[in-house]
Amino acid sequence: xxxxxxxxxxxxxxxEILGDDKESTIFYIMELGNNLEAFPESExxxxxxxxxxxxxxxxxxxxxxxxxHYQADSNTDITKGLISxxxxxxxxxxxxxxIHAELNFxxxxxxGSIIGSQRSNGLAAMIKQMKLYALxxxxxxxx
Amino acid sequence: xxxxxxxxxGLFPVLxxxxxxxxxxxxxxxxxxxxxxxxxxxxxxxYEFDNSNIHRGAHALADRxxxxxxxxxxxxxxxxxxxxxxxxxxxxxxxxxxxxxxxxFGSKFIGKGDEIIISTMEHxxxxxxxxxxxxxxxxxxxxxxxNEAGEILYEEFEKLLSPKTKLVSIVHASNALGTINPVKxxxxxxxxxxxxxxxxxxxxxxxxxxxxxxxxxxxxxxSAHKLYGPTGLGVLYGKREVLExxxxxxxxxxxxxxxTFEKTTYNEIPFKFEAGTPNIADVIAFxxxxxxxxDLTKPEIKAHEDSLLAYAKELTKDIKGFIPVGTAKEKxxxxxxxxxxxxxxxxxxxxxxKGIAVRTGHHCTQPLMKRFGIEGTxxxxxxxxxxxxxIEKLAEGVAQIARFKNK
Numbered sequence: 122x123x124x125x126x127x128x129x130x131x132x133x134x135x136x137e138i139l140g141d142d143k144e145s146t147i148f149y150i151m152e153l154g155n156n157l158e159a160f161p162e163s164e165x166x167x168x169x170x171x172x173x174x175x176x177x178x179x180x181x182x183x184x185x186x187x188x189x190h191y192q193a194d195s196n197t198d199i200t201k202g203l204i205s206x207x208x209x210x211x212x213x214x215x216x217x218x219x220i221h222a223e224l225n226f227x228x229x230x231x232x233g234s235i236i237g238s239q240r241s242n243g244l245a246a247m248i249k250q251m252k253l254y255a256l257x258x259x260x261x262x263x264x
Numbered sequence: 265x266x267x268x269x270x271x272x273x274g275l276f277p278v279l280x281x282x283x284x285x286x287x288x289x290x291x292x293x294x295x296x297x298x299x300x301x302x303x304x305x306x307x308x309x310x311y312e313f314d315n316s317n318i319h320r321g322a323h324a325l326a327d328r329x330x331x332x333x334x335x336x337x338x339x340x341x342x343x344x345x346x347x348x349x350x351x352x353x354x355x356x357x358x359x360x361x362x363x364x365x366x367x368x369f370g371s372k373f374i375g376k377g378d379e380i381i382i383s384t385m386e387h388x389x390x391x392x393x394x395x396x397x398x399x400x401x402x403x404x405x406x407x408x409x410x411n412e413a414g415e416i417l418y419e420e421f422e423k424l425l426s427p428k429t430k431l432v433s434i435v436h437a438s439n440a441l442g443t444i445n446p447v448k449x450x451x452x453x454x455x456x457x458x459x460x461x462x463x464x465x466x467x468x469x470x471x472x473x474x475x476x477x478x479x480x481x482x483x484x485x486x487s488a489h490k491l492y493g494p495t496g497l498g499v500l501y502g503k504r505e506v507l508e509x510x511x512x513x514x515x516x517x518x519x520x521x522x523x524t525f526e527k528t529t530y531n532e533i534p535f536k537f538e539a540g541t542p543n544i545a546d547v548i549a550f551x552x553x554x555x556x557x558x559d560l561t562k563p564e565i566k567a568h569e570d571s572l573l574a575y576a577k578e579l580t581k582d583i584k585g586f587i588p589v590g591t592a593k594e595k596x597x598x599x600x601x602x603x604x605x606x607x608x609x610x611x612x613x614x615x616x617x618k619g620i621a622v623r624t625g626h627h628c629t630q631p632l633m634k635r636f637g638i639e640g641t642x643x644x645x646x647x648x649x650x651x652x653x654x655i656e657k658l659a660e661g662v663a664q665i666a667r668f669k670n671k
Contacts, residue, residue: 143284143617151610151668176609196639197607198668237613 125218128210129226136230146235147199154201157208160194171243171250176200178247182254187262188213189255193247199236203244211251216259220252267564273649275300275556286619289654294439294467294598294645295623296489300556303493306549314548317541319518333544336551337534343554344465344484345475346501353507353537354547357498358466359389361485362433364500364537365462366393368510369431369483373460376402378430381454383408383416383445384635385438388628390464394433408434410635414441414590422453429459436468436484440627440643441590442573442598444468451481460506466490470647471569471596473562482506492647493553494546500537507533514539565648569597572646572655579659585670586662589641597646600627603662605669608640611662615642618661 123131139146160179169179176197183190191212193204210226211219227233233241273279278298281288290298310332316325318333334349341349355361370393374380380394384407398405406429408421416434432454437444451461465474465486476484483506488497502510512519512530516539521529530536557565576599580586585604603611612624625640626633633640644658 141285144614147614147617148668176607197610199610199613237616240613 122213125210125214125222129224129229132206132209132226133229143235150202150206150235151198152202153205154195154198156205157194157201158192160192164192165194171246176243178204178243180204180247180250180254182251182258184258184261185213188215189219189258191251191254199240200243203232203236203240204247207244207247207251211255216255216262219255220259222252224248267560267568267648269568269649269651272560273651275302276649277301277304279649283619283621284617289618289620289650289657291644291646291650291654291658292621292623293470293647293650294490294643296495297470297492297647298649299494300492300553302552302556303549306552307494307545310545310548315545318544319535329544329548332548332551333542336547336554339551339554340499343474343557344469344501345477347477348504350533351501351504351507353500353502353534354542355485355498355500356496356543357487357489358387358464358485359498361483361498361500362389362462362464363393364513365433365483365485365502366397368513368537369460369506370394370397370401372509372511374401374403374430377428378403379406379424379426379428380404381406381408381421381424381429381432381434381459383421383434384410385414385416385441385443385629385632386433386435387439387464387466388630390433390435391631403430404428407631410632413592414438414443415592416443416445416450418446418449421450425453425457425459427457429454429457431460431462433462433464435464435466437465437471437596438590438629438632439467439598440629440632440641441592441600442467442595442645443590443592444472444594444596446594447481448479451479455480467596467598470557471562471566473566476501488546488550488553491550491553492556493550497543497546497550502533504533507537512536512539516540518542560648568648569646569650572650572652573597573599575652576644576646576655576658579655580662583659583663583666585666589636589638599644599646600641601644601662602638602641603666603669606665608642611642611665614665615658615661618657620644620658620661 164181165179171178178195180193191208195201276298314329316329318330337349337352340352406424408416454461460482462483463481465484469486470491482503484501489495519531519536519539521531587602589600608624623643
């Protein structure tokens with residue numbers, strides 16, 4: 122499995138191909154949402170909703186042999202695309218790796234100006250929640 | 265004679281820019297309209313030459329600023345055909361105007377068991393102040409239901425009326441759907457039960473001819489910034505006898521006649537309701553906006569906006585997956601819709617990428633969205649400076665976005 126840094130580089134170069142065209146970038150992000158694995162309907166609970174997102178985002182995580190496995194869904198396609206990017210970078214890694222991951226691809230892509238401030242706040246909330254899960258698993262592993 | 269839209273567009277500096285590399289198409293007019301140069305210049309001129317506190321100043325600048333300030337009041341009077349300028353109170357906006365009535369009229373005239381009637385399509389600012397009042401007083405809030413097209417069920421409204429009804433507060437034109445309510449009928453019926461009527465005119469005043477004396481409403485609330493005027497300024501119209509019967513809103517300077525530590529007597533209307541230094545600059549600049557509307561004339565503006573709405577409806581009706589929300593017969597220029605299988609926020613962001621500014625979400629009308637069983641809509645709202653070619657770009661954009669989920 123590639124390092125977090127390498128996957129981020131991959132994503133950055135994919136977005137570079139799209140250039141400055143905001144429209145195709147947004148279409149691309151929406152298409153990315155299709156990469157998410159099916160999310161169990163029974164997990165679409167109030168408890169699994171990430172606070173601080175304008176749209177609804179459900180996130181769950183489980184510890185699979187010491188690595189964090191995330192699953193997520195959203196009621197909006199752009200948000201699904203964004204979270205699929207985060208999952209691509211952070212999925213199936215140790216809590217340690219996730220906690221210390223520096224997600225610089227978001228700034229390098231210029232995501233803020235693509236998705237606007239409301240969604241950027243939501244994206245930050247998603248990252249925070251993913252890291253909180255990792256922290257919880259790490260605490261459990263160390264116990 | 266029809267309007268010269270190119271010439272009108274020339275008066276709005278903000279329209280001439282690109283966003284995301286595309287020419288800006290501004291369709292968020294129900295949220296706020298853009299400002300003509302005359303309004304911007306009036307603001308600058310006030311601060312450059314006339315800035316001073318109004319009323320009671322013993323110098324030339326104060327005198328001038330006071331005169332301009334009161335000239336706007338007179339222009340507003342004329343704009344809504346009120347009987348006298350003293351019936352025009354300047355506030356921060358529609359929301360404050362409604363809250364003013366809730367706090368003052370409400371505190372004096374609404375008691376336990378009394379009823380207030382609103383409609384399903386109210387903006388939160390015409391729901392929450394009444395809920396707060398009802399909670400405080402033990403009064404009851406009644407809601408007029410609507411049909412699928414987004415029109416009030418008038419017969420149901422009549423059934424809600426009773427001698428317990430003290431106030432009917434209803435939106436003149438819906439911000440989320442565009443529906444124009446049959447307010448004259450509502451007002452007459454409410455009056456026959458002795459109830460007062462407040463009209464929320466935030467969305468109607470920029471499109472429709474308003475004559476508060478013909479309508480015979482007791483209050484009307486609206487905002488300057490939806491009328492090509494500055495932000496942070498609104499109007500509360502009230503009939504003299506009703507305003508005089510009400511206690512003051514905020515206490516402070518300007519609203520008093522005489523203050524002693526034992527007792528304060530209050531000023532006459534409208535000053536009784538304008539405590540503190542008002543928003544002088546914006547009030548003065550607002551006159552330029554009213555002049556702009558007056559020059560074009562309301563019927564001409566309405567005719568142009570109606571033609572834009574009709575064209576938009578025509579161009580979008582066959583788009584696969586296009587779901588109009590609010591199909592009332594009488595509407596102001598609001599096109600609210602959803603795309604099958606897509607979240608309004610996504611649609612809005614994709615339109616933004618095309619340079620088209622729309623609003624998405626519940627439009628501060630959550631109970632209305634619930635009535636339609638939806639989370640929100642995409643809302644394109646048109647103003648006098650919008651063009652048919654902009655409508656074509658919107659329709660093309662919507663069609664392309666709809667194909668994403670409706671192949």
